[in-house]
Amino acid sequence: MVVADPQSSDTGTVLRVRGPLELKCRLDSTDARLVHKEISSTFETLRSQVRSESCVLTVCDSPVIIWPNRGVHATPEEMTPNTPCEDVHQWIQTDEQEIGGKRSAKKKSKKSPAASIINLRLMMEATKPGPASAPILSRTVQKSHFLSATLPMDCVVRTTCNDTIKDACERLMEALTHQLHDMEKVTLQHMKGTTLLVPELLHFLLPEPAGLVTVVYPAGLPDSQLEAQRKALHQQFELPEDWPYFRRANAYHFPNEPYKDGYLRNPHLVLTHPILDNGKVYLVQGIYSYHHYMQDHMEDNGWGCAYRSLQTICSWFQQQGYTERPVPTHREIQQALVDVGDKQASFVGSRQWIGSIEVQAVLNQLLEVTSKIMFVSQGSELASKGRELANHFLTEGTPVMIGGGVLAHTILGVSWSETTGQIRYLILDPHYTGAEDLQVITDKGWCGWKGPDFWDQTAYYNLCLPQRPKTV
Structure with a gap:
């Protein structure tokens, strides 16, 4: 199931439906053909439930309830099948709208980046209308195997500004049904005997x-x-086979869901690009975490900037799915340098600086990532490296660590004009010591665009340009 980019500037609303469906079936035989037949029958029952009048969608943090298969009946009564999807936003309450411990019934909220996403809960009515009948019990003595699993339904569709609730419900029901077909296919494909892997x-x-x-x-x-x-997915969507689009680490993170580890991701995305004559912008590709002084209860102010830049680079490789290894600590970085013979054992636990060459060695030792080193004899020469840096971000897309004198920074991109030679550098500064406050970090320039005068014009610099593996 495919929808457009939920962060697109186009008008419209993304609807995301989540909720568990219980898969329960009794297997009277271990014959693979009969087992598969019974499981397929159970999935068909679940698809019938989704299409039944008992299916209910509730809009999270709101009083809105929708019965999509009952003539798109909804409450409150102001909600009708012809209500525009975007109007559902006005019923969703935020924390700021809680007054005196109570949620007000209907309030307009400011549109945040996450406001274009409406979260819904998939539920099933337990009781049916009409008189209740007495249960009938029967007892059968028989040897059988009982399978039970919770299917984590999670469907996303995008609507346009002209779509009504009825339009959206039709597409959601179709998407849920299609998802159950995909789940059935994966379940049967990877089943071993009577053991199944939950999709x-x-x-x-x-x-x-x-x-x-x-x-x-x-x-x-x-x-x-x-x-x-x-590989089959790459072929289906005509994607190049040198970028891991479909690894788990690359799964899309919805903007209304905070990251559990507390690190900021991609703070540069809120910045405005500099305008240069005939200039083009070349940026880091993918997601990274911002690592800086004093995080993780580590007092590294004054000596740990290169370690933090290295951590940011490692986070990029982790979050693109190239490695499952966690971002290394300062001590693990130091131990890696000892292991490759670059440092003495006494280096572990010290407060000694490292530079671009050490960053290159650690990336190779811990992640098996190779890097190119760019040497610049003085800072004034960096202004002439626009083509090389632009090509790096265009082809590799990884963050770049730059060290010179006693300072280290992370370069996330360049704005460069091939005709005039003008250049601006997108810098992520590891010397920041404050909280994870995006506004402070961007307003104060800890993540921001810098001109050629940002560098010490007479100091030498080494740049570590990590090379990404070419793999799916």
């Missing part, structure tokens, strides 16, 4: 025109065992 739903944001794509993987299987499936 796992992941969303991936692909280059246009594909947009947001939902993929079903078997939970528990590592990425290393899913390469054939990823």
